[in-house]
Amino acid sequence: MGTRLTVEQQDFVAALRDFATRECGTREQRDQWAKEGGTAHNPEIYRKLAELGWLGVCFPEAYGGAGGGLTEACLFLEETSYGMVPSGGFVTTAIAAKAYERFGTHDQKERVLRATVEGAVASIAMSEPEAGSDVGALQCAAERHPEGGWLVNGHKTWISNAHLAETILLVARTGPDKHHGLTMFDVPADTPGIEIRPIETMGGREVNDVYFTDVRLPDSAVVGEVDQGWGQLMAGLDCERLFLASSMLGVARRAFNDAVSYIKVREQFGRPVGTFQALRHRVADLATEIECVRLLIRDVAADYDTDPQQRLSREAAMAKLKATETAKRAALEGMQMMGGYGYATEYDMERHLRSAVVSTVYGGTSEIQRDIIGRSYGL
Structure with a gap:
């Protein structure tokens, strides 16, 4: 495939650049939005991006999106990064939302994808203290509950944007097999039993430890198929x-x-x-x-x-x-x-x-x- 942009894509890039110049074109504006570089995400400017319809750039029109593809999403990310627009929540949101788009139920997609388009942030919880590059080694466990549903216990770490998220896409162990015993779960961030603690970094507040203590989830929380998370x-x-x-x-x-x-x-x-x-x-x-x-x-x-x-x-x-x-x-x-x-x-x-x-x-x-x-x- 060629690398030339269509006229519509060129217009999209021009609009993004105009927005970045208008909202973040001066150092004073960037400091105001990003709290002098201490945050990669500002909810107010994120809402402005949502109002322009740009947060739905790569999601289906059926859920309020623009119906674009991966090319448009990549252009959005490149230009907002270049323009230093503090919209860092979009990366994890898009990654999580794409999983819902592929594997979620109609109800899950209706809720999460529409919320994404409207400016909600999502996070994905995979890494653990002993499972970083080796994702298959994770031990945060979701066990069947005698009364139905699931009971989750474990510790996730380096979880980007969990402190901003309305939804956490959790990857938990549901079986003994390293790669065929993982399951994705749709978890509202305010579910009882979840504790989010910041990890301070030189990049500011971006990542977190997330603790799950006897977190109850219904069967409807499964995203895709049980044990097929890998x-x-x-x-x-x-x-x-x-x-x-x-x-x-x-x-x-x-x-x-x-x-x-x-x-x-x-x-x-x-x-x-x-x-x-x-x-x-x-x-x-x-x-x-x-x-x-x-x-x-x-x-x-x-x-x-x-x-x-x-x-x-x-x-x-x-x-x-x-x-x-x-x-x-x-x-x-x-x-x-x-x-x-x-x-x-x-x-x-x-x-x-x-x-x-x-x-x-x-x-x-x-x-x-x-x-x-x-x-x-x-x-």
Whole structure:
């Protein structure tokens, strides 16, 4: 598939850029929305995105969405990241909502997808203290209750946006088999027995420990089929990786452009530092890498949209690996080119670094992505 955008997609990108410029175009606006970089999600600006219909960009019209595909979702994430719009809840919401779209009952889809379009945040609870990259090792258990339904006990960690969520898509152990004993559950975040505790990070409040203590769930809470959660998770990983890749493409572009803008005007030895060959070559290499990421993401998303049932595990892993490593490099190189000012909170570069540096860990580490790619060649 080609990487050219349709006229409608170009108009969508232009509208997103106009919104970002209008709402987050100045440092003062960004500080106000994001509490000086301490939060990646602002409910007020998220509601504005919902009112414009953009949060339903990749969800069916039957549930209030715009009926777009993965390409449109990737464009949304890239441009909101580039524009530093604090709408970080969308990534986990879209990942969770896509699972409901594929495997949920009509009632579950009617509730969760419509809420997503209207601005509700969802979270997905997989990782545990002893089950990160090895998701199949999770031990948070959902057991049949004698009076019907399920009883959940366990501890989840590094759960993004759980503190903002109305709905938590829980992956729990329901059987002894490592991969065929997992089940997805639809859990309202205010269900009795759930405790959410923040994990403080250099990126601000984004992730949480979530404790489930004798949490009662009805049989209707099962999303998909009992003990089939592993296959359901695998079916959604391509989307997750592309969503994360697109978000980091936006960060990479923004870090690059901020650095170039700075070195064009910063003078040393009587001329702008960007005119020195050492920095010109650094800029050339970064620009080339970022363009490679953009083409890769758009190509994979376009292929996916031709047949959403196909698996593109190798290609999605490549996109996630390349985008996150490039974003981290762009922020580090940007900081180096800006010198001490890149490290100062007066500029956005240190914010870009905080956003990018963890991206090679969450959603599957770079090492895991490389392993997936390598195995796809029979190694």
